[in-house]
Amino acid sequence: MTPLTQADVHNVAFSKPPIGKRGYNEDEVDQFLDMVEDTIAALTEQNESLRQQLEQAGSGQPVAAGKVDTDAVRREVAAEYERKLAEANRRVEQAASEAADARREAAEAKKALEQKAQAKPAAAAASTPTNTTDTTMKAARVLEMANQMAEQLSADAEREAKTLVADAQATAKQTVDEANAQASRVKNQANEESTKILADAKQTAQSQLADAKQRSETMVSEAEAKAQKTVADANDRAEKTVAQANTEASQTIQQANDKANALQADAERKHTETMATVQKQQAALEARIAELRTFEREYRTRMRAFLEDKLQELSGDQMDPKK
Numbered sequence: 001m002t003p004l005t006q007a008d009v010h011n012v013a014f015s016k017p018p019i020g021k022r023g024y025n026e027d028e029v030d031q032f033l034d035m036v037e038d039t040i041a042a043l044t045e046q047n048e049s050l051r052q053q054l055e056q057a058g059s060g061q062p063v064a065a066g067k068v069d070t071d072a073v074r075r076e077v078a079a080e081y082e083r084k085l086a087e088a089n090r091r092v093e094q095a096a097s098e099a100a101d102a103r104r105e106a107a108e109a110k111k112a113l114e115q116k117a118q119a120k121p122a123a124a125a126a127s128t129p130t131n132t133t134d135t136t137m138k139a140a141r142v143l144e145m146a147n148q149m150a151e152q153l154s155a156d157a158e159r160e161a162k163t164l165v166a167d168a169q170a171t172a173k174q175t176v177d178e179a180n181a182q183a184s185r186v187k188n189q190a191n192e193e194s195t196k197i198l199a200d201a202k203q204t205a206q207s208q209l210a211d212a213k214q215r216s217e218t219m220v221s222e223a224e225a226k227a228q229k230t231v232a233d234a235n236d237r238a239e240k241t242v243a244q245a246n247t248e249a250s251q252t253i254q255q256a257n258d259k260a261n262a263l264q265a266d267a268e269r270k271h272t273e274t275m276a277t278v279q280k281q282q283a284a285l286e287a288r289i290a291e292l293r294t295f296e297r298e299y300r301t302r303m304r305a306f307l308e309d310k311l312q313e314l315s316g317d318q319m320d321p322k323k
Helices: 006-011 026-058 070-119 122-127 129-319
Strands: none
Touching: 026 129, 070 129
């Protein structure tokens, strides 16, 4: 059944019962009272649901929207640390490779110098001992420079690798610290929002509960007032209908009596007139019958006299032979 609204209660109208019954249509009134009962039950159930929500909100249950995914933050920080550490290791390996290449080039240069020195003819060595000594010294200096360059490249690579590792560790620590601080801020903010949401939920629930209770009381009061007004109007209309019906019945009975009296008087008048006419016609017929009887007697007398005369004439003729 559709819930009853305030407009439905205000605009309800019942049809009139058949003539002879008082009040409104009983089926419509019962149906309206059922709708009022269902609406009050629905409002009561809604109030109970809001009360339960308010109790649950007051019990301190965690709010789902306020949870902080710290594991995701830690995973993101760890991934950033691994990426920077891999970059540092790659650069260390690159520096070590460059140092190894420098050592290899120095060794190759040293070997080439030794082979070149061994391949020189003995004559040249005997004629110019000073040049051989200079060449050997130059080769030693080149070898020393190559070794120094290789050691410097290796030291630079190790130093850069240590610097990169230290920077990566410092960056990772800073990132972790910032993530922890951000997680703490987010957690505190979530707690504040959760507390605010809980307070707002309590206030909203209390406001809705008060509004629902007020609406329920208002609708019940309006329904009772409407029902009382409807009953009073029904009684008033019923009394007016009964009085009007009695008046109409009296008028109808009086009109029927007047019409019956008029019909009876007219019938008596017509009967009198008819009887007078019949009597007049009867007198005329009786006079006519008397005339006819008189005529019959006279006719018979004349006929008899005529016949007797004729018989006498016939008798006289028979007696007189001259004729």
